[in-house]
Amino acid sequence: MLKVKDTLRSTVHLTFDGRVIKAYHGPNADARFANEVKVLRHLEARGCGFVPRLLEADAEKLRIITSNCGGRVEHLDAARTRELFAELEQFGVRHEDPDMRNVTYRQSDGRFCIIDFEFATILPGFE
Numbered sequence: 001m002l003k004v005k006d007t008l009r010s011t012v013h014l015t016f017d018g019r020v021i022k023a024y025h026g027p028n029a030d031a032r033f034a035n036e037v038k039v040l041r042h043l044e045a046r047g048c049g050f051v052p053r054l055l056e057a058d059a060e061k062l063r064i065i066t067s068n069c070g071g072r073v074e075h076l077d078a079a080r081t082r083e084l085f086a087e088l089e090q091f092g093v094r095h096e097d098p099d100m101r102n103v104t105y106r107q108s109d110g111r112f113c114i115i116d117f118e119f120a121t122i123l124p125g126f127e
Helices: 029-045 078-089
Strands: 002-006 010-014 019-024 054-058 063-067 103-106 111-114
Touching (some): 019 029
Antiparallel strands (some): 054 063
């Protein structure tokens, strides 16, 4: 397993079989966990194909396991970044942290994907 992120809010590991394990800690960890689970379930129900799939959610451990949505993006122009996050809103979700660090690239289909939904908002009318 490879540690890919370790911050005050979460630790993320990438397994060798293609899963991503995210553990929440720090301020409001339980609320951030619950929000990310809710948003990922919402996006899956609406057929959004450019976000991770939630495979497991453990509220006791404050941990989720998702599918891997590609590798980190090193360069992406501001206009394309805005387009990606605007496309997400068509599925009823505003990311609330529309930064390149939350964009990955999935080589299998040449698709940019969006990750990290702990602060995202489900838009009114989509609940």
